[in-house]
Amino acid sequence: xxxxxxxxxxxxxxxxxxxxxxxxxxxxxxxxxxxxxxxxxxxxxxxxxxxxxxxxxxxxxxxxxxxxxxxxxxxxxxxxxxxxxxxxxxxxxxxxxxxxxxxxxxxxxxxxxxxxxxxxxxxxxxxxxxxxxxxxxxxxxxxxxxxxxxxxxxxxxxxxxxxxxxxxxxxxxxxxxxxxxxxxxxxxxxxxxxxxxxxxxxxxxxxxxxxxxxxxxxxxxxxxxxxxxxxxxxxxxxxxxxxxxxxxxxxxxxxxxxxxxxxxxxxxxxxxxxxxxxxxxxxxxxxxxxxxxxxxxxxxxxxxxxxxxxxxxxxxxxxxxxxxxxxxxx
Amino acid sequence: xxxxxxxxxxxxxxxxxxxxxxxxxxxxxxxxxxxxxxxxxxxxxxxxxxxxxxxxxxxxxxxxxxxxxxxxxxxxxxxxxxxxxxxxxxxxxxxxxxxxxxxxxxxxxxxxxxxxxxxxxxxxxxxxxxxxxxxxxxxxxxxxxxxxxxxxxxxxxxxxxxxxxxxxxxxxxxxxxxxxxxxxxxxxxxxxxxxxxxxxxxxxxxxxxxxxxxxxxxxxxxxxxxxxx
Numbered sequence: 001x002x003x004x005x006x007x008x009x010x011x012x013x014x015x016x017x018x019x020x021x022x023x024x025x026x027x028x029x030x031x032x033x034x035x036x037x038x039x040x041x042x043x044x045x046x047x048x049x050x051x052x053x054x055x056x057x058x059x060x061x062x063x064x065x066x067x068x069x070x071x072x073x074x075x076x077x078x079x080x081x082x083x084x085x086x087x088x089x090x091x092x093x094x095x096x097x098x099x100x101x102x103x104x105x106x107x108x109x110x111x112x113x114x115x116x117x118x119x120x121x122x123x124x125x126x127x128x129x130x131x132x133x134x135x136x137x138x139x140x141x142x143x144x145x146x147x148x149x150x151x152x153x154x155x156x157x158x159x160x161x162x163x164x165x166x167x168x169x170x171x172x173x174x175x176x177x178x179x180x181x182x183x184x185x186x187x188x189x190x191x192x193x194x195x196x197x198x199x200x201x202x203x204x205x206x207x208x209x210x211x212x213x214x215x216x217x218x219x220x221x222x223x224x225x226x227x228x229x230x231x232x233x234x235x236x237x238x239x240x241x242x243x244x245x246x247x248x249x250x251x252x253x254x255x256x257x258x259x260x261x262x263x264x265x266x267x268x269x270x271x272x273x274x275x276x277x278x279x280x281x282x283x284x285x286x287x288x289x290x291x292x293x294x295x296x297x298x299x300x301x302x303x304x305x306x307x308x309x310x311x312x313x314x315x316x317x318x319x320x321x322x323x324x325x326x327x328x329x330x
Numbered sequence: 331x332x333x334x335x336x337x338x339x340x341x342x343x344x345x346x347x348x349x350x351x352x353x354x355x356x357x358x359x360x361x362x363x364x365x366x367x368x369x370x371x372x373x374x375x376x377x378x379x380x381x382x383x384x385x386x387x388x389x390x391x392x393x394x395x396x397x398x399x400x401x402x403x404x405x406x407x408x409x410x411x412x413x414x415x416x417x418x419x420x421x422x423x424x425x426x427x428x429x430x431x432x433x434x435x436x437x438x439x440x441x442x443x444x445x446x447x448x449x450x451x452x453x454x455x456x457x458x459x460x461x462x463x464x465x466x467x468x469x470x471x472x473x474x475x476x477x478x479x480x481x482x483x484x485x486x487x488x489x490x491x492x493x494x495x496x497x498x499x500x501x502x503x504x505x506x507x508x509x510x511x512x513x514x515x516x517x518x519x520x521x522x523x524x525x526x527x528x529x530x531x532x533x534x535x536x537x538x539x540x541x542x543x544x545x546x547x548x549x550x551x552x553x554x555x556x557x558x559x
Binding site for chain 2: 196207211212213
């Protein structure tokens, strides 16, 4: 009798009730609180915001397999929308965040109708082109509104206890936002929607065979990812009190991509680990090495050739091996 | 039930199908046989909506399928099992079924029961990654997944290709069990399977229907089909 393949049971999507999602959110929060014992709060605040940005990108790239070189556009849209709200409407942080998010959503909804019609290199480059247009608009096309290279202030007033000039409060709020975004994405990626998105990454035609309108799912994922990036941008503007064209420079997309590769794509923990790791490396290397970008370049080569699955990918393998060893050992 | 009438299909300037007409009645199992390159897969992909004919008509229960996207055709109750045996390898077997169940509105438990009814051995693989399954197991999973939601028509492209004899026996048994429950068009090169299951056979050659065989005596004598290939 020919042997039958008996694959080891592996949960491709961990079963997630509300309890598990809350557990994962608590892990992220606790991790940042532990890090606050060793890392300056103003750095951690930035790390939290950057983690939201990387999480948003991971939904698009890690889960759906669509690599964009233009994700910073939405970060910049959120940042500028928040700033303009503070200047022209009211220096209300919640209003600024709301306008930032809605602005990003509207831009993504329109742009998404065009860009998700292509894939692969075309998708990456079309998004880069659109990001470049946005960058130009911020620098000069709309400089009457954006003040070009001079940038825009985004000073907000305190709203009750929500005072972004109080560092612990700002950190606490950014951490809360990160945890909520993490929980939202955990819920989405563990749902039937998440199954469809992951399957589109693997084989879009087969998903169509089953009766799914894959264009609609790709568009929705693009909008969600971009809107979350805008949320990160709005938060950044409120914390920094200032926004400039550099905040949607297309070259900055490499930071996000690098972070996802370091942490491991298609893994929410990987996005956070990658974001924090990248920021730590950038901050520490910059203070100790003159050509720190070169070190990052070599790291990228190493990642691409030897560590494609990132930190969380190899950690998962190690944990699985240890568990298997324990089971076999009795 | 399914009516394909005088369709031409081209890949760029190269015509792949010439005036092809096939039909499928309710409860039938129709086979399409022919050499490699005869246009069999092109025929199935056209019916499924991946290719659009440049002339002719395709109707399912009287509704035209022309211009519809593959997902729209699938939602009308026509499913396609491709030749390449590709499952969603990073998902578990259960998740592969859940994907289909969610699209059709069927309960996952029903889909799982149906698959286990087809192939009880799947019980130990339900939570294993589908990428680790053998070729035969993948084919059975693909058929089981295509049956989720109880579609009216199933198109299957070379289900036994590249499989060992013992696995072909399993596929054959599954197809036999399906025979009364669902109308099926199967592209197949294994003539012994064809001879034992077919209600009718279309012979394709160079993008055309060469012959339609309806005589049961002719059908069961699979060896004489060789002369058509």
